[in-house]
Amino acid sequence: MSGTAVVEKKEKVSVPFDYNKYLRPNKLPHIWCPGCGHGIVLKAMLRAIDKTGLSKDDICMVSGIGCSSRTPGYVDFNTMHTLHGRALSFATGVKFANPRLKVIVVTGDGDALAIGGNHFIHTCRRNIDMTIVVMTNATYGMTGGQYSPTSPLETVATTSRYGNIEPPFDACEMAKASGASFVARGTAYHTLELEKTLYDAIMHKGTSVVDVIDACPTYFGRANKFKSTTHLMEVVEKDGTVNVRQADKLPPEKLQGKFLRGILHKVDRPEYCEQYENLVMEKAKAK
């Protein structure tokens, strides 16, 4: 994890980014497979966090269960690896108890949208200040490659050998419909764009959801006949998505079956902890 990235684009000079500032180096190597995008997402996230200037003591990273949910173990914040699907509930408790903390939830599509679906919609509805990063790989990787709620139709997985017949969720549509005040999408392929998106999400006041398409080469890629990790990333992440700013200029047929990237929804809406303090506590004290 000691690679370099170009972060100061404006000045056009390459500054090696010191990831170790935010990592727990003695907890590495990580468990992720060669070719997995989770490390790329983590690096983009650390660069984004660095830009915010937040102190490590003031960040709490919470996850559920799954491959992506191992992230908190590797980063030097207040960290919590919880139960399958429940990350957002634990995170709500942390944030509401101490609103000074910046809470970032790292979760997978199975964790956030299947077993944790109820918590996902209600966290968005409350608009409690936290950033939810959903690493969407259409796979239950930790258990060996079953189909997930974001697996496209006809996906071959260990539990859908004859092709998946369940239509997938769109995490962004669900987040928006549920009331999240910031909804965006990125991919591991577009790593610099992802860094900016994550920065905007973390700086947003309210529930921000970033769906990161981050295909699984080990299970999804092999079972669905992708030749290599790069082939998989090109098909799913590069060609399978369009930046929302370019989408207007493209004819509908070019957008067919593609996911939009970038900030898809952003509104100012009262944040939960502030509402509690400003309305509930004030009224309660006056009574």
Next chain:
Amino acid sequence: MAERQKKLLQGNDACVEGALYAGCRFYAGYPITPSTEIAEGMSVRLPKIGGKFIQMEDEIASIAAAIGASLAGLKSLTATSGPGLSLKQECIGYACLTEVPLVIINVMRGGPSTGYPTGPSQSDLMAAKWGAHGDHPAISLVPQSVQEILTETVRAFNLAERFRTPVMVLYDEIVGHMREPIMLPLPGELEVIDRAKVTCKPEEYFPYDDRYEIAPLAPFGAGYRFHVTGLNHKQDGFPTNDSNIIRANNERIMNKIENHKDEIWLNEATDLDDAEIAVVAIGSTARSARYAVREARAAGIKAGLLRPLTMWPFPDKAVKELANRVKAIIVPELNLGQMVHEVDRCSKKALVTGIHRVDGEPITPAQILEAIKKHK
């Protein structure tokens, strides 16, 4: 000098008083009969004193939020009843292994399933101990009156902080919904244990420090950046595959309770000194039993009552001692046989029989008296 305030309260209201007295500043819950009054009370009281109340989307989210809040440093409470207890079990196991202090109130109603929501029951005694998967410690307190719900709720918070573990208060619907006059304790009158403070430097801090039987827990955000996981972990909180550490981790969370049972046990003895027939009962059933014992004494029968206020760890010592000197023990309980097996396990000599009732009605003094008379 301040005078203690007398109040007519429902059991669930007394629970709110006890929680606030103990310093609880976070409540997360989901509505469920017959415990909802606790959530209602906390929603009114907590925001007045800077505390946090949140109604979560379900029972699982409620306990998860309470655990998160406890890690952020607030004494936290959640309350529920039968079906909600089933749903909370995975999180109870998480709090046990991660050693997060927490109090869970379970107002027992008829089960299984939706069962009989408005009827009393004592059928969650085993669920309180064995409900979560895996071996894990359990502390459960079983008050019998409105006053005692208050004091036992305070004791539950103290034990949770002292032992860094979830503690459950179990009471049946009768005690939860009955109204009795109680005395509100004055500040300082009851012992309140606060979380042990962390004093070491952040770089020297381990959340499960081997040097302690129970290490102090730093709140998130205080400069002690540490990791919490439901996986078996080392003293630094990070997961491990080392079989020696896994064994030590599992054994320590059990032993920290097992080695201190004397601090957790609380029993009340009535007329036991010369008793030949003993009744062992908890909660509302103990109130019927006390009446029956008094009637039996009036009829010349040497009967007595042992009432545990601590259900888990089970009061083995007191029951074994009793079983060595009485000829019979009667265990009335609002279930089809739970505590009776624990009493039987502790009884080498005395004959142990149960009285069981699951029709949504309380066990009457007459039922218990009849059983006592059979052993005369």
